[in-house]
Amino acid sequence: MPEALLSPQLLRRLEQFELLAMRRARSSLKGERRSRARGLSVEFADHRNYVAGDDLRYLDWNLFGRLDRLFLKLYEEERELPVRVFLDASESMTFGEPRKFDFAIRVAAAVGYVALCGFDRVAVSVFPERPEELPVRAALRSVRGRQTALGFFNNLSRLTAGGPADLNAALRRGALEARQAGMAVVLSDFLDPAGYEAGLRALLGRGFQVTAIHILAPEELAPTNFGDLRLVDAETGGMQEVTFGRYRLAAYQQTVRNYCQRLREFCTVRGINYFLASSGTSIEELLLRQLREAEVWG
């Protein structure tokens, strides 16, 4: 149910937004995005001389009356913006209180809703693959139109997370699969031992306008487990022994800040919008303030 993901108040606020694409929409399907293609719409673009065979409905009769020459009125053709949401559903996303995955789904729902309201096409790529969720994921692969929002939310809420993921591979595959580049929103904790650089580069190379939303759990930002610990990686099963006390908390937080800073710098120099969000913070803060201020939507 949509109420489970986003509150009606938030939905009403989101309806007022539209995705601000830095690049012209490239979809071949008509939509509400201005594209470089000239065509039919209400937005006037230019005139050109009439040649035989042109549709007489677009002749500018007012101009013909004054100049006695035939001109054709040209309009900007409005096309759709393909929006692709990459949703990390790996085991690591199931951690945190509230869970990082739940937070990611709500952000995906919000991004999708704003896109659907703008008659843009939304595709949600969930990784890693889970055969048992194939129908749900297939239904999320291409969604368009505001009337599909309810089904879109239902499908999102039926998603589960688990298993190891390869972020780079998932992004690379998503970049290849897309027929037209558009907007890409990556929702992940970016805690992949193999890194994230190759995947993000692949998206940029394909021409996507990328927004990276880095979701970390409060526990990851400021751990509360102290003492002699043996930490087990939920995805890889790898073990790490650590003796951790309150005196080292600041040092740990500095490590986390350094990690996030490296990711931020990687994104900034490549024109990627980067947002760090704790799953414990309010989603409105991210959606209504940060994304808006960064002109992801407006």
Add this chain to the structure above:
Amino acid sequence: MNFLAPLALAFAATIPVVILFYLLKRKRVVRLVSSTLLWEKFLAETQASAPFQKLRRNWLLLLQIILLALVVLALARPFFAGEVKGGRLLVVILDGSASMQSRDVAPSRFDAARDGALELVDSLDRTDRMAVLLAAGNTEVKQSPTSNKPALRRALRGCEPAESRGQMLDALRLAQSLTRELSNAEIHLYSDGALTGLDEFENEGLNLVYHRIGEGAENRGIVAMDVRSHPEDPDQQAVFGTLINASTNTAQARVELRFDDQLVESRVVSFGPRESVSQVFSVRQATDGVFALRLTDDDALALDNEAWAPALRPEPARVLLVTLGNRFLERALLSAPRVQLATAPTFEAAAGDFDVTVLDGIAPLAWPAGNVLAIRVASTNWLEIQGELEAPPIVDWKNTHPLLRFVSFDNVAIGSAIAARPSPWAAPLVESPGNPLILAGEMGPDRFVWLAFDTTQSTWPLRVSFPIFMANAIEWLNPAARRAERFQLAAGDPLRVALPDGLREARIKAPDGTEAVLTVEEGSQEVVFGGADQRGTYTVTVGTNEFFYCANLLDAHESDIQPQAELVLGRYARTEATEQRLANLELWRWLAAAGLAVLLFEWWWYHKRTA
């Protein structure tokens, strides 16, 4: 290199313990986390999985082991064999005299002195030796020279002050003999300086350190007490007491006189600064008993606030005057209090027992038993007669002797006198140049007084001092008075009891109630009790008779508790009180122990930070 404490090397066993702590596999709590990626980055520098990998390049551990090894070495006290200068010999003399019980320093001067000496023990180097002497009524060697600190401390704690005057001279002489010919010897005297007899001590380059103990002088004390018949009223006894104020302030004190614990009189005495005041009480005495003088006010020294004197009921002296006729002498003797006088032309012509025999120029065939006043009697074995002196001038007389009390020889001229050389036990009381004119002495139980000149051949009988001298002489020679004197002694002195024939045993009850039974040795008529250290009245029972012996402090030096800034030794030497001497305390053990503690704390802290 050797070790003084090689057993301390056992502490080296702690080094593997430190390593073990580092290797110890800790019991860890398993936690499932989303990713170990951040942790790996965080721990990249400090965390390693293999224990020995962890020890590699662990400078902290290395430093700890080096520190620990140094501390253990220090505890083992390594040394190199070599020639070492011999240690010092310190002789500690604790003044255990009565004045050291003053409470102007809490808890008492003696305790403060002992604490000072204990600090000195702490400062001893291991090569130093120390001896402990206690100068109380007698000088005791509490500890012969040793470097054993526990034994020295035990000896010092076993020292107790006496209620008598101190014998510091003996202690100094003993210390001098202990330190003779030692260049690095020191004598540490812990005293308040209230000492007597030091003018007889010649300081021969003695390394004497005088630690002055005491602060104030708020003390009033009884320094003399005597009971004698009243000079003006023969039926009464006069009790003399001399009281001093050791303080530099004026003071008042209430003094009580008791007879056999019954209050006789009480009066308030005012003192000027450092003044002594004499008091005379007139008392009618019906029985033998003990007079007690008591200062009722509290002051720094309690020991001198009470004195006792035994007094026998006054009895008349039976005096035999052997003379061919001497009216002056006869009248002088009759004017003396309580005298029953008999005269005879020769000693042999007299019948009966006499307490005192006065020989006025007549030598008896057999020398009389008992006490004798002999006037110009040459045939005696007491003296070596050397001839005759014509008109010998009187140049000196000892007016401190009881015989010459209130007696002056001004304006006394003598016609002639016997020139004699006195025996050593006879004291010359009046002298002309090179010749005694009046001698007094004691031989065994008897006393005698000898006059070298005929009183009728002098101007003396015309002077007022003549009857006074005769009265003094009869009193001094009266055996009853002498007995009374014998019943009074200084605390700490031996108590001698003469036993009549047939009795072999005396029972002595001390002031604190303890009793002792003394048996006379074969061939002796006297028992000696050496335990009269307490002040107070000792009751001696011999057969059916009971006597009182009174032991008193009665010492002006002890009552004057003003701490002396310097000691005068002999004629020339002076020793000033030292300031508190800083002791060379050995600290390295404490420092090493502190190092060990710091090390352990550092280890604990380091690991607390990681937990």
